[in-house]
Amino acid sequence: MTGVSAAAPARPAVTTAVLIALGVVYLVWGSTYFAIKVAIGSIPPLGMLAVRFLVAGALLYGVLRWRGLPAPTRQQWGWSAVIGTLLLGGGTGFVTLAERDASSSVAALMIAVSPLFAALFASLWGEKTSRREWLGIGVGLLGIVLLNLGELRATPTAAVLLILAPICWTFGSQWSRHLTLPAGMMNSAAQMLTGGAVLTVLSLVFREPWGTPTAASVWALAYLIVFGGVLAYSAYTYLVAHARPALATSYAYVNPVVAILLGVFVGGEQVGPLGWVALGVIVAGVVLVAWPGERR
Numbered sequence: 001m002t003g004v005s006a007a008a009p010a011r012p013a014v015t016t017a018v019l020i021a022l023g024v025v026y027l028v029w030g031s032t033y034f035a036i037k038v039a040i041g042s043i044p045p046l047g048m049l050a051v052r053f054l055v056a057g058a059l060l061y062g063v064l065r066w067r068g069l070p071a072p073t074r075q076q077w078g079w080s081a082v083i084g085t086l087l088l089g090g091g092t093g094f095v096t097l098a099e100r101d102a103s104s105s106v107a108a109l110m111i112a113v114s115p116l117f118a119a120l121f122a123s124l125w126g127e128k129t130s131r132r133e134w135l136g137i138g139v140g141l142l143g144i145v146l147l148n149l150g151e152l153r154a155t156p157t158a159a160v161l162l163i164l165a166p167i168c169w170t171f172g173s174q175w176s177r178h179l180t181l182p183a184g185m186m187n188s189a190a191q192m193l194t195g196g197a198v199l200t201v202l203s204l205v206f207r208e209p210w211g212t213p214t215a216a217s218v219w220a221l222a223y224l225i226v227f228g229g230v231l232a233y234s235a236y237t238y239l240v241a242h243a244r245p246a247l248a249t250s251y252a253y254v255n256p257v258v259a260i261l262l263g264v265f266v267g268g269e270q271v272g273p274l275g276w277v278a279l280g281v282i283v284a285g286v287v288l289v290a291w292p293g294e295r296r
Helices: 016-039 045-066 074-098 104-111 114-125 131-148 156-176 185-205 215-242 251-265 273-290
Strands: none
Touching: 016 074, 016 215, 016 251, 045 074, 045 185, 045 215, 074 104, 074 156, 074 185, 104 156, 114 131, 114 156, 114 251, 131 251, 131 273, 156 215, 185 215, 251 273
């Protein structure tokens, strides 16, 4: 574990690269809730995730090694396995299992507490969240509640899984900032490979039944591998290392917006006046979190 100075770390600036990474995570991960729902329609959830991350990790690892990047050390592989298990096995895994009994919009709603957990866990390592960021977190949560008011549909088991998911994800994300992990995109590749291996073991332990997947599930899995895995997960690991915790997890507010828009324009769903008001509130919360201000 790397050392942490006694003084609180300086708050990273919002650079162009950070904004691009945010855009990728906002849009792509917002669509993956729907893609996961389609994929597990005919593919077992843990097995689907294992294939998703093993293939995505192998593709990314192969490209990086071909470009001459060094392989992770034994210590880096070990810590990558720990973080990969927390983020992909606990975070994404619990969400995927929950979506068997909950709608994708409800899943996105529950994950919206991620910035709150991120701010709380960051305090364990001396990082502070400003009053304006706390206000933005509160406003964003209010928007999520308005967006889903009267439309919550989830079993008690799914609700518990959707609470555990952001706890695993945000704790792993904040812990990873203080561990010896591979640099750059090799960090993403190592976490996906090790996390995918853990998910493979879990799928075998629980003896998930495999049948013949539908074309829709196969296409959804391919989308999750390329966009949700290689592209968006790499963008997120960059954010964890270069952005404030509240900003890095602000995708949790935007993801439900993307999910709703997909439902309207792809699935033919209807959004009432309260829904559009909620979207505006969510955007306001993100602006409060992302807007540069005094470093305190």
